[in-house]
Amino acid sequence: MTKADLTRFIVERQSYLCIGLDTDPLRIPEHLRSEPDPIFTFNKAIIDATHDLCVAYKPNIAFYEAMGPAGWHALEKTLEYIPDTHFTIADAKRGDIGNTSRMYARAFFSTMDFDAVTVAPYMGVDSVSPFLEFEEKWVILLGLTSNTGSSDFQLIRDADGQALYQRVLTTAQTWGTPDNLMFVIGATHPERMSEVRALAPESFFLVPGVGAQGGDLEAVIQHGRTDDGGGLLINSSRGIIYAGNGRDFAKDARNAAFALQQQMSGFF
Amino acid sequence: MTKADLTRFIVERQSYLCIGLDTDPLRIPEHLRSEPDPIFTFNKAIIDATHDLCVAYKPNIAFYEAMGPAGWHALEKTLEYIPDTHFTIADAKRGDIGNTSRMYARAFFSTMDFDAVTVAPYMGVDSVSPFLEFEEKWVILLGLTSNTGSSDFQLIRDADGQALYQRVLTTAQTWGTPDNLMFVIGATHPERMSEVRALAPESFFLVPGVGAQGGDLEAVIQHGRTDDGGGLLINSSRGIIYAGNGRDFAKDARNAAFALQQQMSGFF
Numbered sequence: 001m002t003k004a005d006l007t008r009f010i011v012e013r014q015s016y017l018c019i020g021l022d023t024d025p026l027r028i029p030e031h032l033r034s035e036p037d038p039i040f041t042f043n044k045a046i047i048d049a050t051h052d053l054c055v056a057y058k059p060n061i062a063f064y065e066a067m068g069p070a071g072w073h074a075l076e077k078t079l080e081y082i083p084d085t086h087f088t089i090a091d092a093k094r095g096d097i098g099n100t101s102r103m104y105a106r107a108f109f110s111t112m113d114f115d116a117v118t119v120a121p122y123m124g125v126d127s128v129s130p131f132l133e134f135e136e137k138w139v140i141l142l143g144l145t146s147n148t149g150s151s152d153f154q155l156i157r158d159a160d161g162q163a164l165y166q167r168v169l170t171t172a173q174t175w176g177t178p179d180n181l182m183f184v185i186g187a188t189h190p191e192r193m194s195e196v197r198a199l200a201p202e203s204f205f206l207v208p209g210v211g212a213q214g215g216d217l218e219a220v221i222q223h224g225r226t227d228d229g230g231g232l233l234i235n236s237s238r239g240i241i242y243a244g245n246g247r248d249f250a251k252d253a254r255n256a257a258f259a260l261q262q263q264m265s266g267f268f
Numbered sequence: 269m270t271k272a273d274l275t276r277f278i279v280e281r282q283s284y285l286c287i288g289l290d291t292d293p294l295r296i297p298e299h300l301r302s303e304p305d306p307i308f309t310f311n312k313a314i315i316d317a318t319h320d321l322c323v324a325y326k327p328n329i330a331f332y333e334a335m336g337p338a339g340w341h342a343l344e345k346t347l348e349y350i351p352d353t354h355f356t357i358a359d360a361k362r363g364d365i366g367n368t369s370r371m372y373a374r375a376f377f378s379t380m381d382f383d384a385v386t387v388a389p390y391m392g393v394d395s396v397s398p399f400l401e402f403e404e405k406w407v408i409l410l411g412l413t414s415n416t417g418s419s420d421f422q423l424i425r426d427a428d429g430q431a432l433y434q435r436v437l438t439t440a441q442t443w444g445t446p447d448n449l450m451f452v453i454g455a456t457h458p459e460r461m462s463e464v465r466a467l468a469p470e471s472f473f474l475v476p477g478v479g480a481q482g483g484d485l486e487a488v489i490q491h492g493r494t495d496d497g498g499g500l501l502i503n504s505s506r507g508i509i510y511a512g513n514g515r516d517f518a519k520d521a522r523n524a525a526f527a528l529q530q531q532m533s534g535f536f
Contacts, residue, residue: 022368062364062371068344068379072337093364095388096330097415097476100290103330111336120363120388122410124417142390147365149392152439153432158424164432171420208365 001087001115002136003179003204007230009055009085014265016221017257018056018089018206020237021046021078022063027242029249039067039074042249044081046241049250053261056087056233058206079112087233089140089206090114098126105131116140118184118206121168125175132176139181141172144196146186146209169199178202185224187215187234193223197231204231210260211239217260221267229268236260269355269383270404271447271472275498277323277353282533284489285525286324286357286474288505289314289346290331295510297517307335307342310517312349314509317518321529324355324501326474347380355501357408357474358382366394373399384408386452386474389436393443400444407449409440412464414454414477437467446470453492455483455502461491465499472499478528479507485528489535497536504528 010016021043025033028042035041047057059078064071082088094104094117101119108117109131116138119128131139144154144165154165169183178200185196187209196205205224209215217234225231240260244252278284289311293301296310303309315325327346332339350356362372362385369387376385377399384406387396399407412422412433422433437451446468453464455477464473473492477483485502493499508528512520 024371060364060368060371062362062368062375065375066371066379068375069337069340072340076336091364091368093388093391094330094361096328096359096361097413100328100330103292103328103334107330107333107336111334120361120390122388122390122421123361123413123415124420124422126415126417128417145365145391147391147394149365149394149396152392153390153435154392156426156432156435158426159429161427164421164424167421167424 006055006087006204007228011229011268013052013055014268015053015055015261016232016234016264017054017261018058018233018235019046019050019054019240019257020058020060020091020208020235021241022060022237023241024063025067029245029247031247037074037077039064039071040077043074043078045250046253047081049254050240050257051083051086053254053257054086056089057082058089058091058235060237061090061092076112079114088115090117093118093120093142095120095123095127097123098130101127102130105134109134109137116182118142121172128172129175132180137180139176140206141168141181141183143169143183143185144189144192145184146188146215150186166199169196173200173203178204182206184208187217187220190216190219190223193220197224202226204233206233206235208235210234211236217263221264225267234264274323274355274472275496279497279536281320281323282536283321283323283529284500284502284532285322285529286326286501286503287314287318287322287508287525288326288328288359288476288503289509290328290505291509292331293335297513297515299515305342305345307339308345311342311346313518314521315349317522318508318525319351319354321522321525322354324357325350326357326359326503328505329358329360344380347382356383358385361386361388361410363388363391363395365391366398369395370398373402377402377405384450386410389440396440397443400448405448407444408474409436409449409451411437411451411453412457412460413452414456414483418454434467437464441468441471446472450474452476455485455488458484458487458491461488465492470494472501474501474503476503478502479504485531489532493535502532
């Protein structure tokens with residue numbers, strides 16, 4: 001999917017919402033567990049109930065990997081089921097030496113057909129660039145993450161006073177462009193959003209941490225969006241998909257997604 | 269596997285050798301491609317031909333992931349086939365927020381039964397510690413990697429003159445111990461091996477970069493091993509498993525592994 005298409009979907013739906021499919025067999029409603037493929041059945045119901053409210057879906061690969069080959073089957077079926085009008089993100093945090101990153105790129109962009117994959121920057125240019133060689137595919141590089149451990153290394157300042165995540169943002173923009181490279185910027189650092197936007201003025205940010213992790217939605221949108229109304233994908237996972245746990249779980253998920261989309265629509 | 273057992277196997281076999289199973293369906297010998305499970309058939313032949321010469325096997329997860337669910341089946345069969353006398357490493361470079369790292373840990377330590385998994389440090393403590401909660405399981409954390417991109421961020425010095433990889437080594441030793449935490453230290457930086465050993469005097473290092481990447485084996489052993497004769501797992505992947513490409517590929521792999529083990533045995 002191109003940047004123009006993604007921005008158009010955002011403006012049309014008045015929504016930055018990305019729904020994280022962190023589907024855990026131990027957390028899905030009881031009555032689904034006897035289905036032949038409970039994970040796919042759950043994801044399908046969530047997608048059916050929410051697709052008009054969001055612009056992206058983000059399966060969290062760890063959850064599928066933890067189920068072994070059956071998890072990969074459920075992931076493939078889920079990806080196929082997501083409409084073409086939605087941006088798809090493999091949240092995989094991959095990154096390795098060049099020949100290995102090339103294999104991960106093949107896994108997510110050829111074997112499967114995701115629009116984007118999240119990538120960790122620690123190993124530098126040759127760990128990222130193989131993902132950038134695919135047409136209309138995206139790298140979403142970790143910048144400033146939403147978790148507590150983000151302060152361990154990402155905030156370390158170098159001799160010039162630049163924090164590591166700032167170096168990642170400026171360096172990586174010499175590897176890719178705003179048309180194939182986004183950054184993960186956690187909503188739990190709202191006070192940094194303006195500064196991060198200034199460092200990468202045209203790039204999309206994938207913003208986790210709203211909801212379960214307590215990030216500030218309004219500050220993120222106000223300081224994070226770009227002039228064309230795009231520039232943000234704001235993720236919520238557990239807050240939506242586990243909003244309910246009974247037979248009405250999909251309706252509960254829709255209500256949670258609707259509440260977020262309504263807050264977002266005020267900015268359009 | 270415990271540190272004592274691993275050290276004992278190293279001393280007994282006079283070998284630090286870890287064989288990387290970067291098994292690519294496009295690079296295995298022609299005559300295997302019509303087998304029902306060519307990847308497992310290849311790995312089995314490599315393991316049969318080399319196990320007395322090495323102490324560890326390291327499947328590179330990207331290569332299996334790129335094949336979809338069939339790749340995961342081949343990976344599971346390979347892992348089961350590796351003898352208990354060998355340390356098994358899922359080279360996966362994972363790392364995510366706590367609840368997600370917990371799922372990756374489940375994937376590699378419970379769904380599968382690897383001894384160790386490689387983890388990227390960028391996201392800090394909560395991305396690493398879920399892997400450390402498993403008994404007799406290991407995190408192998410990226411320190412200073414062997415690839416060209418290792419200089420992009422890992423060598424950046426902070427205001428105190430400490431490089432990022434040095435901070436990673438010192439900080440991570442407050443999260444784990446030499447009994448459950450190793451570090452990746454590339455053989456392509458042999459001049460740093462003494463300094464790295466001083467920063468983590470008792471930790472095992474997984475050392476990639478010998479062979480295809482051109483690292484210096486002797487310098488690594490001389491400056492990297494610990495006083496008990498252990499402390500190192502030296503990896504070679506392509507240099508061994510693709511040493512030959514014909515019907516004798518397993519014999520060629522053995523010869524390549526034997527040449528490395530012979531160089532290593534001179535240090536015992």
